[in-house]
Amino acid sequence: MYHLQEDRFRRQVDKALASVKTILENERQPQLAADVPHTYSDKYALAEYLTNSALAAQLNVLEALGVTEKILHKLVQWSEKRSVTLRFKAEEKCEFDREETRKVESATEHVTEVSSFFGTSKRTEKVITKITEYFWRFSVEYEIVAFEGSDSSDAVKLQGRLGKCETITTTNVTPHPQVRVLPHIDVNITWLLQHINSSDGVFNFRIDRSDAAKCRTPRRNPEVDSSLRQFSLIKNWALSVDSYLWTVFGKQDKHNYDLSSIKAPSIFVPVQPLFENLSGKAISAKEAPASAALVAFPEVSASPTGAVVLPRVDVNSFLWEQKRSLSECMSNFSKLFPAPKEAKLISTSEAAIVALMQHTVVLSDHFTDCIDYIEDMLYKQFVSAIGKIVTPVDFTNFMRFHNRKLFKTAFEPRPFCHAIRRPDHYPEGTVSIECQLADGSIPEPIFTTTRHIRKDSALAGPMRFPINAATNVVFGGDRYLHAWVNHQFAGSSGQSWSLVARARQFSSFILLVGRIASAEVFDPKAAIIIQNKDDLRIPLLMETLPTAKEFRDAIESMSPEQQRFCRAYRSMQLESTLFGLVVIQIKPQLEKLLNLHNDSLTKEIQLTQDLMELFIKYQVPSDLLSFDLLRSPNASSAERINGVKGNVRSMNDMLTHAKEKELKEAEMKAAQRALEEAATRNQHAQEVAGRNRRIQEEVERVKEIMAQNIEKVLQRGDRLDEVGGGAYNGPALGGASPRATGSVRGRGGGRSVAAPAKAAAPVSSPRGGRGGSAKVASRPTTGQSSIITPSNATSTITATTDSSPATTTEVAGSQTSSDTAQQGSVESGHQPTSSSQHTFDMTQIPAALDRKLEQLDTDSAVRPTIVNVGVAWTMRRQKAILADLETATLNENDQKGERNQAFDLLDFLSRSGALAIDCAELHVVIAATHCFEKSVVDTVIQDNINPIEKVERSTLIVASTIHDVDVASMIKNDQLERVRTYSPSIFPEIQ
Numbered sequence: 001m002y003h004l005q006e007d008r009f010r011r012q013v014d015k016a017l018a019s020v021k022t023i024l025e026n027e028r029q030p031q032l033a034a035d036v037p038h039t040y041s042d043k044y045a046l047a048e049y050l051t052n053s054a055l056a057a058q059l060n061v062l063e064a065l066g067v068t069e070k071i072l073h074k075l076v077q078w079s080e081k082r083s084v085t086l087r088f089k090a091e092e093k094c095e096f097d098r099e100e101t102r103k104v105e106s107a108t109e110h111v112t113e114v115s116s117f118f119g120t121s122k123r124t125e126k127v128i129t130k131i132t133e134y135f136w137r138f139s140v141e142y143e144i145v146a147f148e149g150s151d152s153s154d155a156v157k158l159q160g161r162l163g164k165c166e167t168i169t170t171t172n173v174t175p176h177p178q179v180r181v182l183p184h185i186d187v188n189i190t191w192l193l194q195h196i197n198s199s200d201g202v203f204n205f206r207i208d209r210s211d212a213a214k215c216r217t218p219r220r221n222p223e224v225d226s227s228l229r230q231f232s233l234i235k236n237w238a239l240s241v242d243s244y245l246w247t248v249f250g251k252q253d254k255h256n257y258d259l260s261s262i263k264a265p266s267i268f269v270p271v272q273p274l275f276e277n278l279s280g281k282a283i284s285a286k287e288a289p290a291s292a293a294l295v296a297f298p299e300v301s302a303s304p305t306g307a308v309v310l311p312r313v314d315v316n317s318f319l320w321e322q323k324r325s326l327s328e329c330m331s332n333f334s335k336l337f338p339a340p341k342e343a344k345l346i347s348t349s350e351a352a353i354v355a356l357m358q359h360t361v362v363l364s365d366h367f368t369d370c371i372d373y374i375e376d377m378l379y380k381q382f383v384s385a386i387g388k389i390v391t392p393v394d395f396t397n398f399m400r401f402h403n404r405k406l407f408k409t410a411f412e413p414r415p416f417c418h419a420i421r422r423p424d425h426y427p428e429g430t431v432s433i434e435c436q437l438a439d440g441s442i443p444e445p446i447f448t449t450t451r452h453i454r455k456d457s458a459l460a461g462p463m464r465f466p467i468n469a470a471t472n473v474v475f476g477g478d479r480y481l482h483a484w485v486n487h488q489f490a491g492s493s494g495q496s497w498s499l500v501a502r503a504r505q506f507s508s509f510i511l512l513v514g515r516i517a518s519a520e521v522f523d524p525k526a527a528i529i530i531q532n533k534d535d536l537r538i539p540l541l542m543e544t545l546p547t548a549k550e551f552r553d554a555i556e557s558m559s560p561e562q563q564r565f566c567r568a569y570r571s572m573q574l575e576s577t578l579f580g581l582v583v584i585q586i587k588p589q590l591e592k593l594l595n596l597h598n599d600s601l602t603k604e605i606q607l608t609q610d611l612m613e614l615f616i617k618y619q620v621p622s623d624l625l626s627f628d629l630l631r632s633p634n635a636s637s638a639e640r641i642n643g644v645k646g647n648v649r650s651m652n653d654m655l656t657h658a659k660e661k662e663l664k665e666a667e668m669k670a671a672q673r674a675l676e677e678a679a680t681r682n683q684h685a686q687e688v689a690g691r692n693r694r695i696q697e698e699v700e701r702v703k704e705i706m707a708q709n710i711e712k713v714l715q716r717g718d719r720l721d722e723v724g725g726g727a728y729n730g731p732a733l734g735g736a737s738p739r740a741t742g743s744v745r746g747r748g749g750g751r752s753v754a755a756p757a758k759a760a761a762p763v764s765s766p767r768g769g770r771g772g773s774a775k776v777a778s779r780p781t782t783g784q785s786s787i788i789t790p791s792n793a794t795s796t797i798t799a800t801t802d803s804s805p806a807t808t809t810e811v812a813g814s815q816t817s818s819d820t821a822q823q824g825s826v827e828s829g830h831q832p833t834s835s836s837q838h839t840f841d842m843t844q845i846p847a848a849l850d851r852k853l854e855q856l857d858t859d860s861a862v863r864p865t866i867v868n869v870g871v872a873w874t875m876r877r878q879k880a881i882l883a884d885l886e887t888a889t890l891n892e893n894d895q896k897g898e899r900n901q902a903f904d905l906l907d908f909l910s911r912s913g914a915l916a917i918d919c920a921e922l923h924v925v926i927a928a929t930h931c932f933e934k935s936v937v938d939t940v941i942q943d944n945i946n947p948i949e950k951v952e953r954s955t956l957i958v959a960s961t962i963h964d965v966d967v968a969s970m971i972k973n974d975q976l977e978r979v980r981t982y983s984p985s986i987f988p989e990i991q
Helices: 006-023 040-065 069-079 190-194 222-249 312-336 348-386 393-408 548-555 560-575 588-593 605-616 638-715 790-831 840-857 892-909 935-939 949-962 973-982
Strands: 085-115 118-149 158-170 179-181 187-188 274-277 307-311 416-422 429-437 447-453 465-469 469-474 479-491 495-503 507-514 520-531 535-545 580-587 862-870 872-876 886-890 920-932
Touching: 006 312, 006 348, 006 638, 006 973, 040 158, 040 190, 040 222, 040 307, 040 312, 040 348, 040 393, 069 085, 069 158, 069 190, 085 222, 085 465, 158 348, 187 222, 222 920, 274 479, 348 935, 393 429, 393 479, 393 495, 393 935, 393 949, 393 973, 416 580, 416 588, 429 872, 447 949, 465 560, 465 892, 479 949, 495 507, 495 520, 507 588, 507 892, 520 535, 520 580, 520 892, 535 920, 548 560, 548 840, 560 840, 560 862, 580 588, 580 840, 588 605, 605 638, 605 892, 840 862, 840 920, 840 949, 862 949, 886 892, 920 949, 935 949
Parallel strands: 479 920
Antiparallel strands: 085 118, 085 179, 085 187, 118 158, 274 307, 416 429, 429 495, 447 479, 465 469, 495 535, 507 520, 507 580, 535 862, 535 872, 580 920, 862 920, 872 886
């Protein structure tokens, strides 16, 4: 986007136009260039006019700084061989001058009245302060010089002065460093001097329009860029000098000068982007005085339309007005500041330099704004012509429209949306790659150039893909090679992409997503079964690779070993651009697997659903369901269907019986658990009741013993605390019998009465105690009345758990042996033979396309693109016929589950790789992205590039590589001449 600061620009132009009316004749009416009809060439003339005006205006500033005609001639001669530098240098000194002591009386008096024998008297007192002051001589000596190359010994002095002031402090510490040398402030003005013709003294700035690759627009070309850099350097130099001098001004105290008059000098800026229709108008021949500029301004050629930039007469008048306003400003400074000879720190010289520096900054900024104004005109004209700001979304929609006019029907890019169907059958569903535009419109399929290789072609040999380490599934069918050219502007395409798979009701297919590993191998990374109105959406991510030219330039200075590594890795990256989809129809493969005739399952909806459930849910081997051809090799289609139905019915009956058996066992286990829980509760209640009864008995016995002891004490008259109590040897409150004899002692010891320990009765178990062996029965015997104890239940569970690993090991062993047998059958010759000699090897396409782009893509803008699968998938699924569709997100674990389920089904459908899959389709997408560094509008306005022609060329290169035909044969006749004119590099006969 352009960088015009329009508010600042408008203020400056309005101010200048007010002055222009006083400079030119009354009938003259120059206007802003946008308000006058003109041609595109006039914009180039305006850029040259503005640059030459700015050079002349800057030379006026240098003249005010001290550049004379003689000095300028010398500087121009220097610039022919060496660089010329303008330098501001300064040196500061601070020296002690003297010390003075003075007394200062306070303004307050203290009066005291004193009464005595002799009368009353008054005494007045004041505070006198003794002040010691230190005087310092501060001086600044600066120079502005110009010199050749890097040696400043032969420098030409343009300006210089020594200024002094006195500084007073109250401490004997220098207020400034004794000596300070300012770092040099330099600016290279070689470019400015080189554009002065030494022979005739005329500015010679011109824009070279011969090289279209470099000269793009009146604003975007090497000459204008150099001028902007020169004025930017001069501006920064002026800001630094101005900042330093303002710092120096602050070091002089009590100067009483009006420094505000320096900040905004009213100096005319002669650089203005004005046009005027001079047709039929007489231009005054009155020239400005010869001293208006040190260098003459070039004559401006007239435009065929009569709309031209202002003639040289007007420009010289503007430059004279600049010099007049500069002279007036300097004259005002002579009234406000002391003359330079007075050796003050601030004088008219410093004020003039500051004013000139500020004028230089204004001049540089306005020149930059004027140049950007030319681009601003183009931008506004572009928007006015189209009526809107074109975005990447608008460009995408246009290219779809444009390709319909460009390509012949056979080669025209088509939507990537394919119906999954058998010939003359209703589709099972669709697979598409959809693009969601940033404008929120309905997603639509991407458009790809497609090469269709039919299954009966010699190029369509069988391919295979692994579903596990021991099984490879062979598949045939049609092949589709899709080429997709995407585009980006300023790193954004305004699009997002998704792989979408939809199935219709009572329909199903398997979708595999992966890469092409070789001419015969497809490497699946994901797989899923799509059935019964499933709607799957997989996000796709685009990863661009360096272009062929960028890769070549990057490895050019590497070692041979490093280059070989990079080439090998890039080869892998290029082959990764082959994004593959395999779509397998389930019904035709079921018919082949079950020995049925074609179309036998088309109307057998319930049978198909039952077969899918048996394969997917129960993983029933296909041999148990297929029709036996050995018994009835000539059976009709109906007989075969009935045979399969019978097998399915028998299998369902067996599964139903197994389910009922499992249900009864589950009910019996539940009843057994209920009995165990009831027995546990009953036993616990009995234990609690027995414990409470024993506690009560012991409490009564203790009461009886205590009563007897108390009675004995009362009869003998002994103290109660000296009598030994009877020992309490009953059970503890918890109900357990103590093993040791206990005693109850008095406070002073005494006798103890012992009682024999009473053992608690053991709790018997009808199935053995904890130390005994437990017998495990599958179900209780009829009429058995024994109660199952908790310990018995624990033994049962433990026994069941211990028996499980043996069963698992047996199953695993049987599977392993089965897999080994299958693997042996595959290795012994059940896999179809390879036909790599005739198969179309798609893995060679990326490298061929890369070579062709390196040769024909002169802009090096087309990047190979890897299509990656996103993480979060979205599935809309209907769990029942009358239920609503439910949306769910499939995370990584869900995707693994779907993949395993699909591979299990493929294992059954292919008999573990022994049976080839015929009804399948392979879709391979090779993607490339045409990248533009800037937005659509900036690409057109700033780079002067038509992105339509660039993307058109890239699309034609890719399409010709995919179809292996020349470009001319794909283009419609009415478009061929236009493409030859603007993209000749893709036509070999033109080269």
